[in-house]
Amino acid sequence: MERISVSKLLLQGRGKSKFFLTGLGFLLSMLIISVVFQLYFDLSSLLKTSESDDGFTYIQISKEVGVGTTLGLSSANFSSKEIEEIKSQEFIEDVGELLSNDFRVYGRFAGNAFDMFFTSVEDEFIDADLKNFHWEPGQVEIPVIISNQFLTILNHAVLPSQGQPPIPKVAIKQATVDLALTKDGKRLIQKARVVGFSDRISSVLVPKNFLDFANQKLSGKTATRVSMLILKVKDPSSNAFQTFLDRNDYEVTGELPLLDNAKGILKIVLGVLLVFGILILVLSIALNSAQFKLSVLQNKEKIRMLVLLGYSPKTIVASLVKVALMNLSVILLVAFLGLWFIFQFVHGVIENLKIGETELSFVTFLMPILLSLVTLYGVNRTLKKLMNLSF
Amino acid sequence: MKIQLKNIAPHPLIGAFSSLTQIWEKDVVLNTGEKVHVLAPSGTGKSTLLGILYGLRKDFNGDLLFNQKSPSDWSEIRTQSISIVFQELELLNGLTALENIQLKNQLTAHLTDAEIHDLMVKLGVEDLKNKCVEFLSRGERQRIAIIRAMCMPFEWLLLDEPFSALDEQNTKAAIEVINAMLERNKAGLILANLKNDDFFEYQQKLVLA
Numbered sequence: 001m002e003r004i005s006v007s008k009l010l011l012q013g014r015g016k017s018k019f020f021l022t023g024l025g026f027l028l029s030m031l032i033i034s035v036v037f038q039l040y041f042d043l044s045s046l047l048k049t050s051e052s053d054d055g056f057t058y059i060q061i062s063k064e065v066g067v068g069t070t071l072g073l074s075s076a077n078f079s080s081k082e083i084e085e086i087k088s089q090e091f092i093e094d095v096g097e098l099l100s101n102d103f104r105v106y107g108r109f110a111g112n113a114f115d116m117f118f119t120s121v122e123d124e125f126i127d128a129d130l131k132n133f134h135w136e137p138g139q140v141e142i143p144v145i146i147s148n149q150f151l152t153i154l155n156h157a158v159l160p161s162q163g164q165p166p167i168p169k170v171a172i173k174q175a176t177v178d179l180a181l182t183k184d185g186k187r188l189i190q191k192a193r194v195v196g197f198s199d200r201i202s203s204v205l206v207p208k209n210f211l212d213f214a215n216q217k218l219s220g221k222t223a224t225r226v227s228m229l230i231l232k233v234k235d236p237s238s239n240a241f242q243t244f245l246d247r248n249d250y251e252v253t254g255e256l257p258l259l260d261n262a263k264g265i266l267k268i269v270l271g272v273l274l275v276f277g278i279l280i281l282v283l284s285i286a287l288n289s290a291q292f293k294l295s296v297l298q299n300k301e302k303i304r305m306l307v308l309l310g311y312s313p314k315t316i317v318a319s320l321v322k323v324a325l326m327n328l329s330v331i332l333l334v335a336f337l338g339l340w341f342i343f344q345f346v347h348g349v350i351e352n353l354k355i356g357e358t359e360l361s362f363v364t365f366l367m368p369i370l371l372s373l374v375t376l377y378g379v380n381r382t383l384k385k386l387m388n389l390s391f
Numbered sequence: 392m393k394i395q396l397k398n399i400a401p402h403p404l405i406g407a408f409s410s411l412t413q414i415w416e417k418d419v420v421l422n423t424g425e426k427v428h429v430l431a432p433s434g435t436g437k438s439t440l441l442g443i444l445y446g447l448r449k450d451f452n453g454d455l456l457f458n459q460k461s462p463s464d465w466s467e468i469r470t471q472s473i474s475i476v477f478q479e480l481e482l483l484n485g486l487t488a489l490e491n492i493q494l495k496n497q498l499t500a501h502l503t504d505a506e507i508h509d510l511m512v513k514l515g516v517e518d519l520k521n522k523c524v525e526f527l528s529r530g531e532r533q534r535i536a537i538i539r540a541m542c543m544p545f546e547w548l549l550l551d552e553p554f555s556a557l558d559e560q561n562t563k564a565a566i567e568v569i570n571a572m573l574e575r576n577k578a579g580l581i582l583a584n585l586k587n588d589d590f591f592e593y594q595q596k597l598v599l600a
Contacts, residue, residue, distance in 0.1 A: 001493055307466075308469070308475075308477075308481055309469065309494060309498065310467075310499070310543070311466065313466075
């Protein structure tokens with residue numbers, strides 16, 4: 001004889017449309033939450049370039065030059081008081097002072113003479129290989145780190161305009177530049193060799209001890225002017241940081257903050273989506289539990305009779321949870337398929353735009369399983385509580 | 392299984408029962424395999440007593456012991472030790488006669504399909520097996536409830552006015568079926584009725600008053 005299904009008996013009269021809507025709500029919330037996670041990982045990997053390995057972002061700033069600066073009413077240099085104030089901001093982790101030369105630098109290379117400038121900063125702020133970036137007193141050849149931007153301008157703007165071929169990094173590292181450092185009739189003859197390239201600092205870097213030595217030797221002081229700063233910040237897209245820069249008329253070199261700004265906005269959008277997804281999820285879990293609860297209440301008489309016959313409340317709950325499990329399995333399967341198609345679509349768009357690489361995160365697939373387990377636990381708990389109260 | 396009722400008094404009846412009662416606030420021992428008749432005029436707590444013995448009522452003073460122990464797992468007791476035919480029958484509307492029987496038997500797997508068929512034939516309800524129970528007469532439903540009560544290896548069978556709607560012939564058939572099952576299970580029986588009867592050969596007759 002065919003077995004009589006206890007769950008079927010108890011879910012008799014439960015509207016199919018209600019079940020479908022609950023399932024749909026649950027599926028949607030699962031998809032939204034998983035997609036938000038996947039997009040978060042995608043964006044993190046796409047926008048990672050603005051962040052250093054240590055998790056901080058380094059931003060070079062200088063003072064905005066206005067008419068007042070030109071007229072000598074205000075200084076383009078940072079005073080020690082201003083530096084202290086910047087250091088004291090809670091969103092700024094550390095500040096590196098870019099010290100400048102207090103003398104004139106003439107360079108000569110391949111028959112061309114040109115003016116140059118030097119800056120120095122503490123080594124920890126430099127994002128280049130520092131292996132050869134040392135200078136000892138008496139050493140004629142000064143190691144120099146130049147900005148990658150300079151190299152780009154040189155190879156793609158300056159040299160082509162003179163009808164000359166671009167120079168690779170390896171070749172640049174082999175060349176030496178003759179230098180004459182002068183001030184008030186004093187003169188130092190040195191040579192310079194490029195030993196590295198920096199993405200972070202738009203300047204010509206020399207070892208700090210050399211700049212101190214040259215400044216002391218030629219201008220008689222080591223405490224030279226600071227016209228640029230490197231800020232080490234955790235979140236450059238924070239409002240507080242942006243407001244601080246704007247309020248003090250500090251200019252940012254490069255476009256990193258723009259990227260971070262975009263990232264910040266996207267994070268907010270993702271956050272809103274996540275909250276929206278969680279809201280739908282909570283509602284569908286509540287609706288699902290309420291429907292099971294309603295079924296139990298509607299069938300209270302049947303359940304009472306089953307208990308009279310010897311069915312344990314535990315068995316009755318288990319049979320209902322089994323139904324929930326089966327329903328959830330179907331929803332999970334659909335969710336996985338949906339996620340796969342969504343990922344393929346997003347991946348295709350990113351590939352077409354050639355803005356980077358994306359990988360399907362395991363968290364994306366883990367989320368629906370996790371959410372299903374939470375739902376199942378919720379249904380189980382609600383029913384058990386109800387059974388204990390009723391029978 | 393020995394049943395002991397030690398000084399039991401249901402809360403709603405405290406102060407309401409007479410000194411003639413042989414059960415409330417008395418020590419009563421019901422031995423394995425005994426056939427016990429409980430004479431219980433209306434309002435003396437007949438269904439309450441069976442409810443206490445079947446674990447449906449907890450609102451009483453005193454102790455109920457099965458083999459010297461307080462019963463705890465009522466689901467197990469209701470599938471292994473004590474079966475019952477309720478006065479109100481407690482059949483599930485919406486299910487057929489056979490499905491009502493099957494709902495109990497699938498839990499215990501005590502009877503085969505052939506045995507169930509045999510019992511239905513003996514009680515004259517075989518033709519009704521596919522009819523929903525709400526469309527059956529009280530007498531027919533009473534017989535279905537009796538067959539359902541046979542679907543477990545009980546040690547005690549509780550009967551609450553089990554033949555109230557049956558004619559003499561059907562009562563006789565039901566008694567035969569019950570006696571055969573009592574014999575097969577080496578089980579005891581407690582029959583509660585409004586008046587005296589000689590349906591079974593009782594070893595004990597108790598009065599609720």
